[in-house]
Amino acid sequence: MSLLRAFVAGVFRSARRGQWLWLPLLGLLLAVLPGCARVLDPGPAPTHLLLSPAMPGPGAGGPIHLQLAVSLPETSRMLDTDRIVLVLGGATGREVRQYAEAKWTSPAPRLVQRLLVEAFERNGRLDGAAEESAGIYPDYRLMTDLRRFNTRMGEGAAPLIEVELALRLVDLKTGRIVAFTAIGRDCPAAGSALTQVAAAFETAMGDVLARATAWSLEAMAAARS
Template sequence: MIRSQRFAPLAALVLLAGCAAIGGPKTEVSIYSPQTGIQADPAWPAVDWQLTVGTPDTHALLDSQRIAVRPSPDRLQTYKGARWADTAPEMVQLALVEAFEDSGKIQAVSRWGGGRGDFGLYTDLRAFETVYEGGSPKVVVEIQARLVKHRGNGGLVAARRFRTEVTPGGADIEPVVAAFGDALSAIGADIVGWSLVEGQKSLREPAEESAEK
């Protein structure tokens, strides 16, 4: 299922009272929430196990509601007057949970803390930013993922790094936010397909080994 809205400012303007309280000018901040959605690949296996998705680990700047932009390779800044509705890790976690739900290929999926699934998906958010190269922006999302089996003998099933780059329709914040939604959708689909395949493979291998003995 693909949600029709590309991006949504949750509140057109949020007046930060902290500045006004000390007599300074009010700061106008727009709050954004990128919209995501995936189309299930018919080749993905339908599974009868449950998955728990953890909150991604990341560095301090990304673990916030600030929207990161890298004007040069060694400079990481944030967009003035714009914020995410949640922190970047929380948005990525929600996008992944919704991607698994939208796939229709899994019995149940939940955020970490909402129950313990047969498998756990743990991630590190390596990049969630706009990068400028040659004066043009591109949105970069990079995630290191680990699929861990909770039941049986448990342990690491598979690990892989995923990276998606999307060129926005312009340098303004609105097309940049829309590009973040596209990037989250693309990387979410990649992680869903990989997790379903690797999880099923890990369940088949012990059965195949037993049959050979």
Template sequence: MGGRAVRATLVLGAAALWLAGCGSTPKATFDLSAPRDIAVAQGPARGLMVVATPTALQVLDTDRIVVMPRPGEVAYADDSQWTDRLPNLLQARIIQAFENASRLRAVGRPGDRLVPDWTLVTEIRRFGVVVEDGQPTAVVEVAVKLVTDRGGRIAAGKVFKGTSPGATDGAGAAAALDSALAIVLRDMVRWATTRI
């Protein structure tokens, strides 16, 4: 085969691969929300707080939606993803939840030019759909610490957990996890604002 024929074959092969990639079904993308109806103690807004990016094990530090079909087995919902890596997405929704409660003078990320009184440090312990006895349940568990700006002392800490009846498909899992997260965020905001 001549050089010109080889080049033509390579170009045609590359084009076929590109077209095959274009024909693949894009992943369904899902978002999480921050609850707006958070009942907190009334009073003047006080305190400045930054929310650090949550830490998580590698299996959760992804944009994939976790499904555990059996104890100890981790999989992901097919053809589905979050709008961002879970720690980044959760950080944004925590900030929005505190903003929606209107109890702090300001809340943001480290580097937002705030001089904070407090830092909220979080660890994502569980964030996925767990299937037990054939029943899928969305489980969200987040460990939280309130750290003072003065000396970095841990003033308080607590683990928050929310559950919701779930599903193993992407849309069903995302909706159930959003409901479970709403429980966690409401409890977290109420708990933190009574200590700031």
């Protein structure tokens, strides 16, 4: 808009000096300005949803004197976004859309990575757990594939929430994968409202985090025994 004001001011300065060449351009500008305003209007900002699933409590058993680096999950292009992904057509559906009015606070892989690190911190049995980019000197790396992190709409009125992680635990001294598993949870939402969708995501993600944390700790303890 500052450029527009400068242009109009220049037109009037030219007019005062007797230079009327700009007047046809000014008329054209005034004619198209309302349409330009509509094009430049971005509309209402999308709602940002904060995902706050229940975290595991302090873990049973003694401390495990190891450090763990959690890698950024690999995923498909469909899920590598901060948009909430919606798959249409029930269990065999292939049409993918996104909620236009809502976003996660971070892209899904980054969001899941942070939640995994927090889950290990809340459990408290490890000497340390951090994102791989944090620069720690870990004993193990937890590599993950984010296979599902979406809603699915079938014939029912409410969507089904799908969350699935494939986990690979790598011993960094040998470079070997010492354990592998896949953990998933489907959770029906109570309704189609964003708050209901977010609540179902939190239920599904909370269950996945608890199981992923327990499995990783057991696998590390077994590998070092």
